[in-house]
Amino acid sequence: xxxxxxxxxxxxxxxxxxxxxxxxxxxxxxxxxxxxxxxxxxxxxxxxxxxxxxxxxxxxxxxxxxxxxxxxxxxxxxxxxxxxxxxxxxxxxxxxxxxxxxxxxxxxxxxxxxxxxxxxxxxxxxxxxxxxxxxxxxxxxxxxxxxxxxxxxxxxxxxxxxxxxxxxxxxxxxxxxxxxxxxxxxxxxxxxxx
Ligand SMILES: Nc1nc2c(ncn2[C@@H]2O[C@H](COP(=O)(O)OP(=O)(O)OP(=O)(O)O)[C@@H](O)[C@H]2O)c(=O)[nH]1
Ligand SMILES: [Mg+2]
Numbered sequence: 001x002x003x004x005x006x007x008x009x010x011x012x013x014x015x016x017x018x019x020x021x022x023x024x025x026x027x028x029x030x031x032x033x034x035x036x037x038x039x040x041x042x043x044x045x046x047x048x049x050x051x052x053x054x055x056x057x058x059x060x061x062x063x064x065x066x067x068x069x070x071x072x073x074x075x076x077x078x079x080x081x082x083x084x085x086x087x088x089x090x091x092x093x094x095x096x097x098x099x100x101x102x103x104x105x106x107x108x109x110x111x112x113x114x115x116x117x118x119x120x121x122x123x124x125x126x127x128x129x130x131x132x133x134x135x136x137x138x139x140x141x142x143x144x145x146x147x148x149x150x151x152x153x154x155x156x157x158x159x160x161x162x163x164x165x166x167x168x169x170x171x172x173x174x175x176x177x178x179x180x181x182x183x184x185x186x187x188x189x190x191x192x193x194x
Contacts, residue, residue, distance in 0.1 A: 010060040012089035017099035019068035022133035025172035027065045036065045049084040102132040105156045130167035145169045
């Protein structure tokens with residue numbers, strides 16, 4: 001726990017989603033530094049919940065990185081991971097960041113919101129922002145984020161609607177850290193905490 005009173009100015013951002021979607025990379029983008037290990041691998045990279053802190057626009061932000069808790073390898077210890085996650089975010093409100101790959105929505109992701117509700121409680125969707133990674137893929141396809149959302153498949157649309165359209169797109173590259181993507185996320189987060 002940091003010293004001082006952060007009430008009203010602190011938030012926990014909990015990164016959730018399938019392996020390889022870019023949870024750790026997005027955490028590093030939010031933090032503006034390389035705290036979490038992020039790499040290409042066919043199996044899980046992050047295997048334990050981890051946290052790191054920063055201050056953004058005067059708000060104390062605790063970023064919590066998690067393993068893919070819905071992976072079969074992890075399922076047996078899902079309770080433990082969710083418990084660790086809750087321990088790490090004990091003080092301050094929680095906003096869940098559901099991380100997905102912008103150009104790859106998989107069958108396994110169709111039920112993520114329901115799985116998150118089972119794991120974290122029924123109010124999860126009211127506290128969730130969808131964070132799409134690999135924004136460059138859209139740029140390369142000359143598609144705006146808005147038309148991506150308009151044209152995406154029905155199952156994904158449903159998830160976005162359940163989260164009341166709260167979504168952002170990130171490009172997690174070293175050179176992207178100076179852009180306004182974190183700013184946009186924090187605007188949404190600020191709005192949710194009001
Ligand atoms: N081009 C590009 N690559 C990305 C982006 N986000 C993540 N990646 C890459 O995708 C790979 C997986 O990213 P990770 O951050 O390790 O994914 P993760 O969700 O933490 O994976 P686990 O820890 O296994 O659950 C890495 O090689 C990242 O560099 C992005 O926005 N753009
Ligand atoms: Mg990871």
